[in-house]
Amino acid sequence: MRLTRYFLPVLKETPAEAKIVSHRLMLRAGMIRQASAGIYSWLPLGYKVLRKIEAIVHQEQQRAGAIPVLMPTIQSADLWRRSGRYEAYGPEMLRITDRHGREMLYGPTNEEQITEMFQAYCGSWRDLPKNLYHIQWKFRDEVRPRFGIMRGREFLMKDAYSFDLDREGATRSYNQMLVAYLRTFERLGLKAVPMRAESGPIGGDLAHEFLILAETGESEVFLDRDLVELSLGERAIDYDDAAQLQEIFDQWTGSYARTDDTHDQALFEAQVPEARRVTARGIEVGHIFYFGTKYSEPLGATVTTREGDKVAVHSGSYGIGVSRLVGAIIEASHDDKGIVWPESVTPFQAGLVNLKQGDAATDAACEALYGKLAAAGLEVLYDDRDVRAGAKFATMELIGLPWRLTVGPRGLKSGTVELTARRGGATEELSPEAAVARLAQIYRGL
RNA sequence: CGGGGCGUAGCGCAGCCUGGUAGCGCAUCGGUUUUGGGAACCGAAGGCCGCCGGUUCGAAUCCGGCCGCCCCGACCA
Numbered sequence: 001m002r003l004t005r006y007f008l009p010v011l012k013e014t015p016a017e018a019k020i021v022s023h024r025l026m027l028r029a030g031m032i033r034q035a036s037a038g039i040y041s042w043l044p045l046g047y048k049v050l051r052k053i054e055a056i057v058h059q060e061q062q063r064a065g066a067i068p069v070l071m072p073t074i075q076s077a078d079l080w081r082r083s084g085r086y087e088a089y090g091p092e093m094l095r096i097t098d099r100h101g102r103e104m105l106y107g108p109t110n111e112e113q114i115t116e117m118f119q120a121y122c123g124s125w126r127d128l129p130k131n132l133y134h135i136q137w138k139f140r141d142e143v144r145p146r147f148g149i150m151r152g153r154e155f156l157m158k159d160a161y162s163f164d165l166d167r168e169g170a171t172r173s174y175n176q177m178l179v180a181y182l183r184t185f186e187r188l189g190l191k192a193v194p195m196r197a198e199s200g201p202i203g204g205d206l207a208h209e210f211l212i213l214a215e216t217g218e219s220e221v222f223l224d225r226d227l228v229e230l231s232l233g234e235r236a237i238d239y240d241d242a243a244q245l246q247e248i249f250d251q252w253t254g255s256y257a258r259t260d261d262t263h264d265q266a267l268f269e270a271q272v273p274e275a276r277r278v279t280a281r282g283i284e285v286g287h288i289f290y291f292g293t294k295y296s297e298p299l300g301a302t303v304t305t306r307e308g309d310k311v312a313v314h315s316g317s318y319g320i321g322v323s324r325l326v327g328a329i330i331e332a333s334h335d336d337k338g339i340v341w342p343e344s345v346t347p348f349q350a351g352l353v354n355l356k357q358g359d360a361a362t363d364a365a366c367e368a369l370y371g372k373l374a375a376a377g378l379e380v381l382y383d384d385r386d387v388r389a390g391a392k393f394a395t396m397e398l399i400g401l402p403w404r405l406t407v408g409p410r411g412l413k414s415g416t417v418e419l420t421a422r423r424g425g426a427t428e429e430l431s432p433e434a435a436v437a438r439l440a441q442i443y444r445g446l
Numbered sequence: 447c448g449g450g451g452c453g454u455a456g457c458g459c460a461g462c463c464u465g466g467u468a469g470c471g472c473a474u475c476g477g478u479u480u481u482g483g484g485a486a487c488c489g490a491a492g493g494c495c496g497c498c499g500g501u502u503c504g505a506a507u508c509c510g511g512c513c514g515c516c517c518c519g520a521c522c523a
Contacts, residue, residue, distance in 0.1 A: 011457060012472065012473075012484065013472065109523095138523090140522075144520095284523060387484085388481055388484075390484050392484090395484080410482070
């Protein structure tokens with residue numbers, strides 16, 4: 001993409017309303033534009049990142065066996081009355097009346113819909129297990145939206161819903177999602193830790209929140225340092241292998257990790273040696289929850305067992321705040337010059353800076369390099385504006401592209417261009433061909 | 447929902463107290479000189495001063511009402 005043809009309204013000054021770093025940087029980098037309180041338009045750069053995150057979430061969900069669907073944003077109040085939540089939900093739910101006077105709502109979540117859909121088609125133990133998910137916009141009329149996209153009223157969320165015959169099956173489904181989440185967050189370049197959440201209506205321990213550690217996090221977290229070091233890495237995972245899933249579950253949830261909501265200082269001190277106790281701040285980016293028959297019973301989601309009995313299915317729900325992740329990644333990865341994108345979600349894989357726009361030799365070298373990068377399958381933002389070098393560098397750093405190729409008359413005399421890492425700033429001089437090869441290698445497999 | 451604050455050019459702000467031709471910086475447009483870290487100079491364009499009403503010869507400014515937005519707290523993905 002040539003910058004002169006793109007739509008990238010970057011701001012040199014920080015808009016007054018933005019207080020936290022991700023909000024400031026998203027506005028300055030031209031990623032979002034506020035439409036009203038807690039509601040944002042996604043500008044091209046922000047939209048690209050959002051879509052990349054969404055794609056990774058999709059891939060990892062499906063890899064774990066979840067099946068994608070898409071349910072509507074507008075739901076009928078009747079459905080919610082049947083689960084008893086229409087009244088219970090309160091003013092956070094945006095209620096709408098259509099032209100016929102029918103009561104509707106803009107969905108804050110989809111448990112009712114998915115359960116209704118399930119029970120309409122699945123009546124036998126043979127239909128189980130199932131895990132259906134979608135990635136859809138939701139609306140919660142927060143009293144006080146803030147922090148830009150991190151706590152908007154409209155937000156993009158992945159929610160998955162599992163259906164199993166019994167607690168044992170539900171546990172396997174739960175573990176599949178836990179492992180899928182670990183993989184997802186690792187791919188997004190995040191250090192996310194599952195923390196024990198408030199136990200569900202059934203009790204037990206199958207409820208975890210995933211928090212990423214960031215100084216600006218909204219909640220205080222207490223955890224064992226060993227958890228921070230854990231990584232799935234290249235480990236091969238068989239999502240059909242319940243024993244392996246359980247082993248990973250045990251490994252990741254065996255140590256103390258809680259938010260201030262559930263923190264127990266005495267237990268913390270008893271379980272974690274002083275040297276390994278970490279107190280930090282975290283941002284919640286996902287939660288997984290086993291809720292037994294809470295929704296299946298009132299909504300009549302039952303199956304017939306092998307023995308011919310009708311039983312309510314055991315279900316779980318699993319959310320990831322997709323739009324929130326854009327902000328969360330920035331909170332976890334930035335410096336005083338701007339954003340530092342992980343390679344997996346960067347809006348462009350590299351930036352190309354022409355230091356002397358209008359100079360025939362430099363222009364030609366940039367065009368040639370731009371063509372080679374495209375041919376290698378790389379997404380490149382070519383800054384072909386007629387502005388000074390400093391302005392181009394500042395823009396590239398602000399928008400956070402992980403790699404910058406710099407082309408100027410000085411290097412071209414010796415046949416080289418510069419490749420600079422956004423993180424750390426290390427620069428190496430390479431031939432254009434070698435630079436393309438380096439980038440292609442960096443992005444192989446991502 | 448309690449407390450506080452702000453709405454003036456695309457963005458950041460001054461002007462309001464003490465009523466009298468609407469300003470500054472950045473960005474934008476034209477020109478000249480520049481050109482490896484957000485250039486300098488000259489010129490230009492851009493405003494229902496949030497909205498409605500009141501007071502006044504005259505309102506961005508004073509008064510009343512409304513709307514919008516932000517911050518702290520409680521609450522939340």
